[in-house]
Amino acid sequence: MRINHIYLTGIGLTSLGCYLITRSDIQQIVRLLNITTIPISPIEVAALLIILVGIIIFLIGLFGCCGAFRESRVCLAFYIISVILVFIVQITVFIIMAMFYNELEYGIRSRLKSNMKNYNYVTSSPYEYAIDSIQKQHKCCGIDSAYDYGELRLPSSCCSVSASSSQCTINDINTYGISGCYKAIVNSVTLWTKIIIGITFGLCILALFGILFAVCLFRNVYDGYIKAPYPV
Structure with a gap:
């Protein structure tokens, strides 16, 4: 993954997370879900994690750029560890949203109907x-x-x-x-849940390629120079 792509990915994820947090229709649904046994909506968790991952990706892009430009194994090692941690966070977001999607189909309807009877006029x-x-x-x-x-x-x-x-x-x-x-609520939540799951899955794939590329570069870099390949 090129460095400028890493910057754009970080900025894009941060913007997406802020967008999810501030959308009025999502906030309305979040309020409904917070009345249930869920202490905090998985949509909020995912949005906050997306913002965090976006900021981290932007920052570690600087270390990756520095490590590649200066041919520093220390910077590259830090970059590899950081990308692995980001990968773990992305997997966590993926699992949270997958579990939430399953609960959306089977558990939320009855909870919402139960709370509906307590509407305060x-x-x-x-x-x-x-x-x-x-x-x-x-x-x-x-x-x-x-x-x-x-x-x-x-x-x-x-x-x-x-x-x-x-x-x-x-x-x-x-x-x-x-x-x-119910259909309108489910359609709205399902749409954004699928978007988050899809983006997270795509970023996991990109992170894997980024880790493999950084490891290959790390193995061929010594402090101060890149190891030349053996002559054929």
């Missing part, structure tokens, strides 16, 4: 704000349907016109039907 916590934002954005109501709220009364975000929560009911003609938000 009086006060607005980050959870209520996230639910309202998703329902307004995707024009849906509840997880599987509006009946997830367990009563005729619905949040005002389930109505297509401005109304108070006391005026928005399942029988209201202005309600967003009975279609739930």
Whole structure:
């Protein structure tokens, strides 16, 4: 991997991580997931690790450049160790997102539906704000349907016109039907989960090639000069 590619990779990963952290739709879903038994959303973990890996890749690119330019085994050794550590972090991100993707399919629906029944119509916590934002954005109501709220009364975000929560009911003609938000939530999370998994897998492959290249260069470099190949 060329040095300028390493710099661009580091900058790109840092930008991607910041983008994931700041996207409003992702933050809304993160708030929903944090209400479950997950103490911190795997999306947040992955985004923070991506930022960290991006910064580290950018910095170790400097050592790789220095080691190749100065033909220093010390710099190259540090570069190899750093890339190996980055590779381990990338594998960790890959495993976290793979496990989260599996849980997304089998565990989150029931948790979200259970929390939906505890919706507070009086006060607005980050959870209520996230639910309202998703329902307004995707024009849906509840997880599987509006009946997830367990009563005729619905949040005002389930109505297509401005109304108070006391005026928005399942029988209201202005309600967003009975279609739930689960599909919209899953589609959004699945999309970004696949993107993160794909990018992480690609970077793992690049890291392996980077390690092999650096090891080959290290074996042929002595401090101050590159060992010439034997004549044929």
